[in-house]
Amino acid sequence: MNSATDSKRFFIHTLGCKVNQYESQAMREILLKAGFKECPSINMADIYILNTCTVTQAADRESRHTIGLFHRTNPNAKIVVSGCYAERNADDISFLPGVEHILKNSEKNRIAEVLDDTPRSALRALRSAPSREPLFITDFKDHTRAFVKIQDGCENACAYCKVPLVRGRLKSRSLEDVLREVRGLVDKGFREIVLTGICLGAWGKDFDSTMVAEGVGLTGLALVDILIALRKVEGDFRVRLSSIEPKYIIDDLIELMSKDERICRHLHIPLQSGDDEILARMNRPYTALDYKMLIERIRGKIEDIAITTDVLIGFPGESESNFKNTLAFLKEIGPARTHIFTFSKREGTAAYEMRDEVGKDIARMRYYRLNAASLAASYIYRRKFLNEKLDVLVETKRTRRAGLLTGYSGNYIKVLFEGPDELMGKTVPVRIEGLTLLHTVGGYDG
Numbered sequence: 001m002n003s004a005t006d007s008k009r010f011f012i013h014t015l016g017c018k019v020n021q022y023e024s025q026a027m028r029e030i031l032l033k034a035g036f037k038e039c040p041s042i043n044m045a046d047i048y049i050l051n052t053c054t055v056t057q058a059a060d061r062e063s064r065h066t067i068g069l070f071h072r073t074n075p076n077a078k079i080v081v082s083g084c085y086a087e088r089n090a091d092d093i094s095f096l097p098g099v100e101h102i103l104k105n106s107e108k109n110r111i112a113e114v115l116d117d118t119p120r121s122a123l124r125a126l127r128s129a130p131s132r133e134p135l136f137i138t139d140f141k142d143h144t145r146a147f148v149k150i151q152d153g154c155e156n157a158c159a160y161c162k163v164p165l166v167r168g169r170l171k172s173r174s175l176e177d178v179l180r181e182v183r184g185l186v187d188k189g190f191r192e193i194v195l196t197g198i199c200l201g202a203w204g205k206d207f208d209s210t211m212v213a214e215g216v217g218l219t220g221l222a223l224v225d226i227l228i229a230l231r232k233v234e235g236d237f238r239v240r241l242s243s244i245e246p247k248y249i250i251d252d253l254i255e256l257m258s259k260d261e262r263i264c265r266h267l268h269i270p271l272q273s274g275d276d277e278i279l280a281r282m283n284r285p286y287t288a289l290d291y292k293m294l295i296e297r298i299r300g301k302i303e304d305i306a307i308t309t310d311v312l313i314g315f316p317g318e319s320e321s322n323f324k325n326t327l328a329f330l331k332e333i334g335p336a337r338t339h340i341f342t343f344s345k346r347e348g349t350a351a352y353e354m355r356d357e358v359g360k361d362i363a364r365m366r367y368y369r370l371n372a373a374s375l376a377a378s379y380i381y382r383r384k385f386l387n388e389k390l391d392v393l394v395e396t397k398r399t400r401r402a403g404l405l406t407g408y409s410g411n412y413i414k415v416l417f418e419g420p421d422e423l424m425g426k427t428v429p430v431r432i433e434g435l436t437l438l439h440t441v442g443g444y445d446g
């Protein structure tokens, strides 16, 4: 029989993006403050929290599979499901064995109340009670780099994307809140802060006069203002921007990145397609030429910057010639890294209704063809740094097989090298000594 404290042992698992990982950390901190204990292993918990993702059908499947795994591991445990899959599919999830509570994304700050043996009947009253403090973190468990969420929601309407349906309208955090959180994390020893959001570049666009009156923000602020304000935060750390849409990359931002040594020379700018017809069908507000000109503008100011990107293949109507345009465009742009996604039909999106689906086998072959081009582009980018020293933030875990140290440079090159444990969590100079298509090997000489 468990004691009262034992029955408060939780295990939390996160699927999906950096925003979700941030929110899991925030829920973890709320629970720890409320007297719950975190279990290092799935086998020892009485409470399972799953923070789900719904970006693809595979993510939905993984969410359901993980709920099943939790229940099989401990059939008596309470399972709480939150995150984007839970947001739209609460009815399906609530019937799965073991699921006690479903929390909307906006209710994640109520995790402790919900778990405090609140009977189901009382939950409605709880939900109508005034909202709790917004999410806030002071640590980032199992991470060398800390993600700081600066906004939620998306103002765009890409035809394939379900995210705006589950994350809703723009909601920016105040500059003060962000700065307070960054200061705390830097004081805690984090050497890299990754500013993250659902639509990062739109930060501040929702600060209207009402919010200003309530002390939430100032009108006219933009992402670049956070970066400027971060200059005043003391400490040895660097700042990275997570994924940012092309339209938000303004000259002021490029200018600032070119001058401020603390900002990582890396931009992840989703391309999705290099073909104008497909970009238009996707409702992406630019052409391939616009994208190319943007990259040229950035590289003109910051020569060694890493441009990484996402490409979505197999979008409905993507012909062989549309795909070839994307392939050629990727070779021309030469990203340092490319995440390739295969189209996944999401209910409620514009693309859900589109005809001319691309067959699975064709999509798979396109994936391989694009992947080969992406690896070659990555190799060409990394080769520029051969024999150069890069500042690498060393991860707190060694590589599983070879037992090497590993870490990321400011320009997002993952480097493997030998060295003592003392380097973990520090930023150290590493000379790039060798490359393969997949790996970059370096040497640390103290």
Ligand code: SF4
Binding pocket: 154, 155, 156, 157, 158, 161, 162, 163, 164, 198, 199, 245
């Ligand atoms: S910008 Fe487009 S792809 Fe990104 S979250 Fe918004 S709608 Fe989805």
